[in-house]
Amino acid sequence: MxxxxxxxxxxxxxxxxxxxxxxxxxxxxxxxxxxxxxxxxxxxxxxxxxxxxxxxxxxxxxxxxxxxxxxxxxxxxxxxxxxxxxxxxxxxxxxxxxxxxDNITFSPSIALEKITPTGPEANAVLASYEYGMSRTLVNEDEPAHMPRRRVLMEPFTPPELGHHEAMVRRLAREYVDRFIDDGRADLVDQMLWEVPLTVALHFLGVPEEDMDMLRQYSIAHTVNTWGRPKPEEQVAVAHAVGKFWQFAGKVLDKMRADPSGPGWMQYGIRMQKQHPEIVTDSYLHSMMMAGIVAAHETTANAAANAIKLLLQHREAWEDICADPSLIPNAVEECLRHNGSVxxxxxxxxxxxxxxxxxxxxxxxxxxxxxxxxxxxxxxxxxxxxxxxxxxxxxxxTFGFGAHQCLGKDLARMELQIFLEEFSRRLPHMRLAEQAFSYVPNTSFRGPEHLWVEWDPAANPERRDRAVLSARAPVRIGDITRVDAYRTVKVESAVALTSDIVRLRLVAADGRPLPRWTPGAHIDVVCAVASGGIQDGGASSQDGAAAARPISRQYSLCGDPDARDAYEIAVLREPDGRGGSAWVHEYARAGALLRIRGPRNHFHFETDRGTVLLIAGGIGITPVSAMARRARALGLDYRLIYCGRSRASMALLDELTALHGERLQVYASDEGRRADFTALLATPCAETRVYACGPARMIDALTQACAHWPQDTLRVEHFTSALGKLDPSKEHAFEAVLASSGKSVQVRSDQTLLQALRDAHVEVRSDCEEGLCGSCEVRVLDGTIDHRDVVLTRAERESNTKMMSCCSRAAGKRVVLDL
CATH class of the missing domain: 3.30.43.20 (Uridine Diphospho-n-acetylenolpyruvylglucosamine Reductase; domain 2)
Structure with missing residues (x-):
């Protein structure tokens, strides 16, 4: 759904x-x-x-x-x-x-411009060092930018980055060894600045120099570009930046003498010989300096922010200590909630x-x-x-589109390894009392110090040296959607009708659940096998009968303001694909379920004067939450509920008590049917219609609303046949991935989603019928043959997104934001 x-x-x-x-x-x-x-x-x-x-x-x-x-x-x-x-x-x-x-309309050319102009004395200092920072990948316009990015990006691909994992792990281990028995440490000073800097230098191919000197150079570069140095500070900053510029030039000169090393800068020098018009001398010098900053400062700050955030949310920290598989998504959430940019x-x-x-x-x-x-x-x-x-x-945090950070996956790798090392060896670590300070600037942030404390006697490795050999796999690459499950317990399972059960789900650990908005749903992970229902959701290994976990989407129907529980109502569908039967069989009081979400593709907007809510059968679940919100906000709304009989209509007593005369019930066995044509005869720009129900009802509403303003009708579907593939009627097409320029050929007998998977491009999917919206990809160029039931008419006409599980290119080529 x-x-x-x-x-x-x-x-x-x-x-x-x-x-x-x-x-x-x-x-x-x-x-x-x-x-x-x-x-x-x-x-x-x-x-x-x-x-x-x-x-x-x-x-x-x-x-x-x-x-x-x-x-x-x-x-x-x-x-x-x-x-x-x-x-x-x-x-x-x-x-x-x-x-x-849109990097044409919105030029990145000022990305490295001084946000605070400096005075003539500071400018003279920079000139004395022959400072001449030119364009880099960060602030370069087209058409120069993308050819240069493509020439230089190979060392940043996941297979190449994988070669650095052992070094990052070794450094993390060595630095933690230095203070593991101290019971107190400033993680920034004692690890989180130097390790990313060492990794950055190694990646770039730069000899490891005086760490304190490079740290001061890096901070000076940040303040010079994004800060507001006082007039009396500008000269000192200029000297540091000038020395940084000269340092970068000297290192580059040494590399030119022997560019055979494994670093990115040596790789750039080799590419210069093949593409001298693309990789120029001035570009290499500027990238040497900018690369040292970009490759380590944001990672150092991100690591400090992440550890600070996790220790402030102790339950999340304990979760990753207990289950390291959560670390990759925890990194993404840390970057989202408190990123370094x-x-x-x-x-x-x-x-x-x-x-x-x-x-x-x-x-x-x-x-x-x-x-x-x-x-x-x-x-x-x-x-x-x-x-x-x-x-x-x-x-x-890493940006988006053509100028997305090239080093994002190297940073992800480092953050995952740092969190794994700390959560395994210092799970009892806690924040010390302190005030956090930041280098004042508009763009980059991380605490200057991060003091933590622990009891060395409780270090796990003192009891079990096997702790040191444990390893969690590092995930390299974009994490667009993940299977980060949440375990909930069925607090109650109440039969609303003969074939509908209402489940009240609470967090298994007793914590508050994320808030949700009307129209949202959760994915319930069921265990369905070729042979039928599997007890307890456990995966059997019994040959052909092995359980295959699947997800089914169920709309939330309780109170959106409640944090203690989620409520869903599930209709048993005898001719369904097994999910609802599994829920009815297994989801009894006390059972544990795995869920994802909530997420919302059926947003309830409250900016219109009148709201018309229409539900058919089990479609009442999302609509009931919308009606509850409309009532709470004092909106002008009507709720129309259609069903076979009152006995088959879930939540009817509750809806009657809440909405009184605003509720209109149409039960077929009473000879009452809603006349949508009459109801929607007169268009009104101030009215929005939300509907969920069987296809026949949705089709009738779509026809009745045809003369209303575009996208007045917002719907949620149960099923779709639009995405079924008939190879004899399809044509092959090319899908170009904008971030890498890679071309993926989509045959006439396969979906775009299948072709992307074959090319090892991760795109999350659930229903694979064009229903759930989870496989959405952004479209940068090309006309789409839309076959989903998710997008609105305006969204389809804009050609900016498509569902990869079912929709196809109308022509021979489509460019995707992947």
Missing amino acids: TTATPSDASIDNVLTPAAGVPSAPPAGGAGRCPIDHSAMRAPNGCPVSARAADFDPFSDGYQQDPPDYVRWSREQEPVFYSPQLGYWVVTRYHDIKAIFR AAWRRLATRDVRIGGVDIPAGAKLLIVTSSANHDERHFNDADFFDIRRENAGDQL
Whole structure:
């Protein structure tokens, strides 16, 4: 069972060309700032709100917690002009992702520009060192950027990165050995800065130099580029940056004499001989310096942030100590919740509209990725730290699109190994009392010190030396969707009708569950075998009867504000695929289930004047939660519930008590049928219709709403036959993966999802029928033959996404954001 996503998630609505920039537009309305203040105005004449005028990314509030500092912006004014900074600030997920995706409209050219201009004395110091930082992969425009990226990216591929795992493990072991018996350590000073720096130097092929010197150089580079050094500090910073520049040049000269080594810089020198017009001398010098910073500083900060975050959430820390398989997704959640990159910068190359606000050509943008990672519109219960979060891998800490961080997988590897080493050897480690400080800058953050304490007598390796030999597999590559299961217990199983059971599920460990929104569902992991139901969900190894775990999606139907339990109602379907039969057989009070989610493709929007809610049969489950929310918000709503008979209609007594006259019941055995044609005869732009039920009902509603405004009707389906593949009627096509340029051929007898899997490209999927939306991939170019029942009409027409399990290219080629 799956859903249609709301049209305002479409890139067309997130980012569209501006029709023109007015000199002084009034507040309110499309393309205008949402708040009317006249104290000052942005360059396009838009009034600047008081909160926008006060925005200061160098303040302690931003440095300590950027997402919380701009919460007001995410909720009220997601695009605003900052007079103090001279930048437009963008804070919502879909806006920022759209900016990353379009690197033509939004040039990265200012990414390494000094955010605080320095004075003539500091500039003279830099000139004395012949400082000449030029473009790198970070701030380079097309058409130069992508050819260079492709030439230089091979050392960053997962197979090549795998060669560095043994070294990272060795370093982690050696550094922990130094303080394992001390009972107290500053992890930043004693490990988390030096190990990533050593790995970075090894990866780049740079001889290991004085660590303290390189650390000071790196900090100076950060402050010089993204900080606000005081006038008296600028000269000292300039000297450090100049010395860093000269150091990078000297090392590069030595490499040119013998470029046969294994490092990335030596690889670049060799590629220069093959592609001299792409890999230039000035580029190599700039990348040498920028690479040392990029390859270690963000990783060092990310590691400190992750350990701090996990120790602040003790239960999550204990979970990964007990189950190391959770570590890869825990890394993604740490990067999302408290990543090392707070913001990036872009330059608008033309007049453009972002999130409904007109931005003039030449405008500088501060895109606060840390805020995007806390956007409730994309991350359910975003402030909740959940290492089992299904879409944690959607975080934008590494950026997105053509300029996504090349070294992201090296950083992931290091973070996983660090967490494994600490959780295995120091599971009893705890945060010491301390105040956390950060180097003031707009973009990169991590605590300058991280003091931890433990009782050395309780070190596990003192009791069992086998602890030192344990190893968890490292996962290298993007984690787009993961099987990070949560174990829940069936608190109660109540028969609502003869064939519907209502389950109340609580966390097996008694903790609060993540919040959810109306329309959300969870994936229940069932154990279904070729021979039938398997007791207890255990996997049998009995030949052909071995259990094959499957997932089935069930909408949440309880109170969205409750944190103590999830409720679902499951209809036994005799002709189904076994999932509902398994639930009815196994899910009794006291049973343990594994679930994923919640996630939501059937979003309930509350910005319309009138809401019409329509349910057929078991389709009442998501609709009942929407009705509950509409009632709580005081919305003008009606609830229409259709079924064979009142005896077969779940939740009917509860709905009657909650909604009274707003509920209309149509039971077929009473001779009453809903007349959708009459009900929807007169279109109303202020009404939105939500429906879930059998295909016949959805088809009738679709026809009845045909003359209404586009996407008035939002639906969730039970089944779909649109994705069935008939090879005799299909054509082969090419799928190009934008991040690598790799081409995947999709035969006429296979789905895109199958072809991607054959090419070892991971795309999560569940239903594989175009129902659940989990296999969605972004489309950058090409027209799609949509065969799912998830996307809205506007989303289909935009050609920006497709369901890889069923939809195909309408032509011969499609470019995917993979």
